[in-house]
Amino acid sequence: MERDEGVLLKVxxxxxxxxxxxxxxxxxxxxxxxxxxxxxxxxxxxxxxxKSVISQAILRILPDNGRIDSGKxxxxxxxxxxxxxxxxxxxNRDPYLYKLRGGRISxxxxxxxxxxxxxxxxxxxxxxxxxxHHKKTKAEAKTDTEEVLKLVGFPDPARAYEMYSFELxxxxxxRAVIAMALIxxxxxxxxxxxxxxxxxxxxxxxxxLMKELQKKFNMAILLITHDLGVVANMADEVVVIYHGEVMxxxxxxxxxxxxxxxxxxxxxxxxPHFDMAPGERLVSLRExxxxxxxxxxxxxxxxxxxxxxxxxxxxxxxNLRKEFTIRRGSWFxxxxxxxxxxxxxxxxxxxxxxxxxxxxxxxxxKTTVAKLVIRALEATSGEVKFNSANGMQNVxxxxxxxxxxxxKTVQMIFQDPFSSLNPRMTVQNILREPFQIHRQGIGDEQxxxxxxxxxxxxxxxxxxxxxxxxxxxGQRQRIGIARALALHPEMLICDEPVSAxxxxxxxxxxxxxxxLRKELGLSSLFISHNLAVVNYVADRIAVMCRGKIVEIASxxxxxxxxxxxxxKSLLASVPYPDLDRLLxxxxxxxxxxxxxxxxxxxxxxxxxxxLGHIKVGDDHFVLAxxxxxxxELSA
Amino acid sequence: xxxxIFKRILYMLPTLILTSILVFALIELPxxxxxxxxxNELLAAGETVDPQQIEFLRQEYAxxxxxxxxxxxxxxxxxxGDFGYSFEFQLPVRDVIGDRLFFTIIVTFATIIFxxxxxxxxxxxxxxxxxxxxxxxxxxxxxxxLAIPNFLLALVxxxxxxxxxxxxxxxxxxxxxxDKPFSWAKFVSVLEHLWIPVIxxxxxxxxxxxxxxxxxLLDELRRPYVTxxxxxxxxxxxxxxxxPFRMSLNFFIADIGGILPQVISGAELVAIVLSLETTGPLxxxxxxSQDMYLAGxxxxxxxxxxxxxxxxxxxLLAVLDPRIRLQGGISR
Numbered sequence: 001m002e003r004d005e006g007v008l009l010k011v012x013x014x015x016x017x018x019x020x021x022x023x024x025x026x027x028x029x030x031x032x033x034x035x036x037x038x039x040x041x042x043x044x045x046x047x048x049x050x051k052s053v054i055s056q057a058i059l060r061i062l063p064d065n066g067r068i069d070s071g072k073x074x075x076x077x078x079x080x081x082x083x084x085x086x087x088x089x090x091x092n093r094d095p096y097l098y099k100l101r102g103g104r105i106s107x108x109x110x111x112x113x114x115x116x117x118x119x120x121x122x123x124x125x126x127x128x129x130x131x132x133h134h135k136k137t138k139a140e141a142k143t144d145t146e147e148v149l150k151l152v153g154f155p156d157p158a159r160a161y162e163m164y165s166f167e168l169x170x171x172x173x174x175r176a177v178i179a180m181a182l183i184x185x186x187x188x189x190x191x192x193x194x195x196x197x198x199x200x201x202x203x204x205x206x207x208x209l210m211k212e213l214q215k216k217f218n219m220a221i222l223l224i225t226h227d228l229g230v231v232a233n234m235a236d237e238v239v240v241i242y243h244g245e246v247m248x249x250x251x252x253x254x255x256x257x258x259x260x261x262x263x264x265x266x267x268x269x270x271x272p273h274f275d276m277a278p279g280e281r282l283v284s285l286r287e288x289x290x291x292x293x294x295x296x297x298x299x300x301x302x303x304x305x306x307x308x309x310x311x312x313x314x315x316x317x318x319n320l321r322k323e324f325t326i327r328r329g330s331w332f333x334x335x336x337x338x339x340x341x342x343x344x345x346x347x348x349x350x351x352x353x354x355x356x357x358x359x360x361x362x363x364x365x366k367t368t369v370a371k372l373v374i375r376a377l378e379a380t381s382g383e384v385k386f387n388s389a390n391g392m393q394n395v396x397x398x399x400x401x402x403x404x405x406x407x408k409t410v411q412m413i414f415q416d417p418f419s420s421l422n423p424r425m426t427v428q429n430i431l432r433e434p435f436q437i438h439r440q441g442i443g444d445e446q447x448x449x450x451x452x453x454x455x456x457x458x459x460x461x462x463x464x465x466x467x468x469x470x471x472x473x474g475q476r477q478r479i480g481i482a483r484a485l486a487l488h489p490e491m492l493i494c495d496e497p498v499s500a501x502x503x504x505x506x507x508x509x510x511x512x513x514x515x516l517r518k519e520l521g522l523s524s525l526f527i528s529h530n531l532a533v534v535n536y537v538a539d540r541i542a543v544m545c546r547g548k549i550v551e552i553a554s555x556x557x558x559x560x561x562x563x564x565x566x567x568k569s570l571l572a573s574v575p576y577p578d579l580d581r582l583l584x585x586x587x588x589x590x591x592x593x594x595x596x597x598x599x600x601x602x603x604x605x606x607x608x609x610x611l612g613h614i615k616v617g618d619d620h621f622v623l624a625x626x627x628x629x630x631x632e633l634s635a
Numbered sequence: 636x637x638x639x640i641f642k643r644i645l646y647m648l649p650t651l652i653l654t655s656i657l658v659f660a661l662i663e664l665p666x667x668x669x670x671x672x673x674x675n676e677l678l679a680a681g682e683t684v685d686p687q688q689i690e691f692l693r694q695e696y697a698x699x700x701x702x703x704x705x706x707x708x709x710x711x712x713x714x715x716g717d718f719g720y721s722f723e724f725q726l727p728v729r730d731v732i733g734d735r736l737f738f739t740i741i742v743t744f745a746t747i748i749f750x751x752x753x754x755x756x757x758x759x760x761x762x763x764x765x766x767x768x769x770x771x772x773x774x775x776x777x778x779x780x781l782a783i784p785n786f787l788l789a790l791v792x793x794x795x796x797x798x799x800x801x802x803x804x805x806x807x808x809x810x811x812x813x814d815k816p817f818s819w820a821k822f823v824s825v826l827e828h829l830w831i832p833v834i835x836x837x838x839x840x841x842x843x844x845x846x847x848x849x850x851x852l853l854d855e856l857r858r859p860y861v862t863x864x865x866x867x868x869x870x871x872x873x874x875x876x877x878x879p880f881r882m883s884l885n886f887f888i889a890d891i892g893g894i895l896p897q898v899i900s901g902a903e904l905v906a907i908v909l910s911l912e913t914t915g916p917l918x919x920x921x922x923x924s925q926d927m928y929l930a931g932x933x934x935x936x937x938x939x940x941x942x943x944x945x946x947x948x949x950x951l952l953a954v955l956d957p958r959i960r961l962q963g964g965i966s967r
Contacts (some may be wrong), residue, residue: 056862059865059866061862061865061866065870097870098869098870099868100868101865101866101867101868102866102867102868102869103868106866106867107866109859109862109863110859111859114858114859114860115859115860115863116860116863117860117863117878117882118882118957118958119878119955119956119957119958120877120878125863128867129867129868132867132868132869133868155962164957164958164961166957166958166961167961177863180863180867265690524802
């Protein structure tokens with residue numbers, strides 16, 4: 001084939017299939033695209049679309065049961081002699097492939113924790129990528145390694161060289177993986193969901209870093225992601241993939257401003273965004289027909305609810321605190337006890353029928369708050385009051401019997417639909433378990449209830465005898481929701497209920513939760529790291545950071561008028577799937593602060609005083625120094 | 636690191652004291668003592684027994700003292716290397732065990748090395764060629780080795796050797812060297828005899844080891860860091876040895892703790908069938924005849940080696956795995 005000027009990689013009618021028990025499955029069905037020198041191409045698709053398989057096929061690192069059936073992968077090294085090489089036609093052990101991998105095309109992986117070996121130092125693993133391709137003395141290699149570690153933003157490269165991956169934060173780990181990919185100065189980097197496992201502020205930094213380095217070295221990036229927000233901010237060209245086929249391809253402008261294919265249009269409509277009118281509904285890719293079920297069952301719930309006629313908030317948390325003691329058996333005999341404050345003086349209220357969103361990054365203590373509220377953990381101090389039929393109850397002082405009653409009224413929906421359902425129980429047994437634990441009804445009644453629950457979440461009751469593994473992620477999450485609803489709770493605590501799901505399924509689950517809440521009059525505490533998701537379901541939002549609530553306000557107020565610097569940086573880090581609202585990478589890279597909690601001025605107590613929640617608007621409170629100048633806060 | 640080792644050794648003391656009390660109690664539990672067994676044997680043989688002589692022996696060996704006093708005598712003796720006196724052999728325990736312990740160590744270590752040398756390459760092959768004919772074939776032989784009892788294999792090999800080569804493969808050396816001082820010729824003779832017990836004892840261990848190497852390696856082979864290594868341009872074999880194999884070694888190091896006690900007790904049945912001069916048969920005989928100091932010393936040594944073995948494997952794990960070394964925090 002003759003050489004195309006400026007084209008680095010050309011994938012032509014690629015077909016990849018996997019041998020599975022009893023036949024083979026075609027994962028990639030005739031995909032073609034081109035990556036130009038020094039540009040960013042994004043492959044977008046949901047899980048199972050085959051986008052990662054393409055990246056593995058390019059490097060020829062498919063798993064043993066995968067094979068390239070037909071098609072070409074043409075690579076033209078800009079530093080080479082202009083020859084075009086067909087990677088797909090090479091034998092598995094062609095020496096050129098070992099030179100190519102890591103040397104000319106390198107890879108950045110999704111999970112920086114598992115992509116690095118915990119037994120070898122960061123320096124060893126990054127350096128290895130260099131020494132595999134270039135002859136270097138030990139000292140030279142070390143200097144080069146430290147240099148690239150510095151380039152990707154390690155504050156102390158010499159120290160990082162000796163560290164192990166588990167000693168680093170998620171963001172720094174991903175920087176180490178990027179360093180590993182860059183050290184040989186490759187022509188192209190394949191980034192497979194490089195920021196999916198990271199917090200949103202860290203994601204913005206990593207994306208900024210990748211963009212900066214891409215320009216600096218004029219590399220091409222093949223970006224594989226499911227997140228259209230990331231695509232809008234990073235890509236020059238976009239290829240949308242669904243079930244191994246290209247749905248639509250074009251420049252980033254075409255894709256976002258003029259989407260043609262129904263799949264792409266549907267995908268865009270399924271993402272919650274910040275400009276949604278109140279009451280606007282997400283359009284799920286696959287409707288599940290649960291609305292009628294929700295309405296039917298809703299009337300039952302409503303009756304039991306009206307009798308109670310409660311006053312005051314539904315849940316009131318005051319000055320909640322949780323400390324963990326970590327005992328480190330040190331190597332030198334003595335053991336050091338370290339106290340970590342996971343939840344620090346948290347106060348919040350959930351009103352009757354309200355949905356309070358709790359937003360924070362990993363480690364901010366939001367899940368701990370949820371566990372303290374349902375008493376899965378014992379609080380160190382503070383109060384949790386729950387408004388039930390017999391007035392305000394102090395949850396932290398309930399005895400065993402009262403606690404059992406209380407647990408009927410507050411139920412939890414968990415993050416991971418895979419590990420939160422027992423794989424050895426049928427759906428029938430999973431859904432019946434709450435009735436059995438609380439001794440409600442006998443055999444037949446329980447079975448009828450279980451059938452009702454299945455209808456409620458839009459699943460066919462005929463599936464009751466199946467095991468969880470035969471359901472998709474979204475269906476499993478619906479089973480989890482059905483289980484939470486079994487005992488007719490008054491409040492739901494949702495802990496990241498959609499973060500493990502694809503966008504299209506996410507819309508389904510969010511709509512279901514919204515419908516349930518409205519029809520059944522449930523109050524809820526909705527925990528998420530995703531601001532757009534919280535905005536879609538919640539009435540008010542509390543922002544958590546390092547165990548503290550730094551700001552709490554209604555959705556509109558928070559997004560229009562964020563006051564705390566942490567809230568501001570959080571909002572500034574969210575990548576929107578909108579070309580008119582791109583991330584300000586310059587601003588993000590300029591700050592380059594690793595400690596985003598080092599706030600100055602009115603938000604710190606470095607000059608004395610105490611932190612308190614200060615009212616800055618209607619129902620809008622922010623954590624600041626109580627002696628501060630109030631006008632500083634509104635600025 | 637040194638502080639850690641020191642602390643661990645300190646923790647060992649109560650364990651060992653408790654073990655010694657248990658061992659002593661166990662030996663004391665059955666009714667009667669060695670002298671009674673001895674008298675009964677003499678009477679059964681129709682010989683007369685001089686009660687005075689028995690009384691003299693009883694005092695001489697402190698059988699008339701209270702239990703705790705005898706325990707303290709025994710335990711404090713062990714601290715200075717005096718393991719007591721074997722009534723059966725009429726010799727100090729140390730002299731009875733001495734030579735046999737040496738041969739046991741040779742047989743055991745040869746077996747361990749044999750096991751590793753066979754099991755690791757096969758385990759790695761099986762894991763990297765999962766579900767291939769090679770994997771199935773090796774797995775079949777491995778399971779066969781696991782299923783055949785050692786002593787049976789020993790009997791079969793003895794029979795075959797007798798039938799085909801007309802030689803006896805029992806013992807650890809040619810009969811002429813037994814009880815002779817150590818010499819080059821004796822050493823060669825030991826080597827000539829060693830391979831039979833090593834194969835017989837090692838077969839089942841090897842088979843089990845293959846399965847464990849394979850299973851552990853299979854777990855690791857699917858980890859993302861393996862893909863990382865491949866994407867870096869590492870060759871398959873180099874990447875395999877540096878990352879997943881190294882990672883799968885943890886189980887194996889943890890196993891070392893269990894190997895040391897085998898030095899003493901391993902493969903008694905095979906030793907009896909092949910009439911090896913190792914410690915296994917001696918332990919059984921001592922327990923049968925209530926030769927309490929001999930049996931007690933054996934059991935104590937087993938306990939001691941177990942504790943040492945666990946210590947060694949813990950230290951090795953900490954040295955080899957930075958996660959254990961650096962992350963030993965416990966939250967509560």
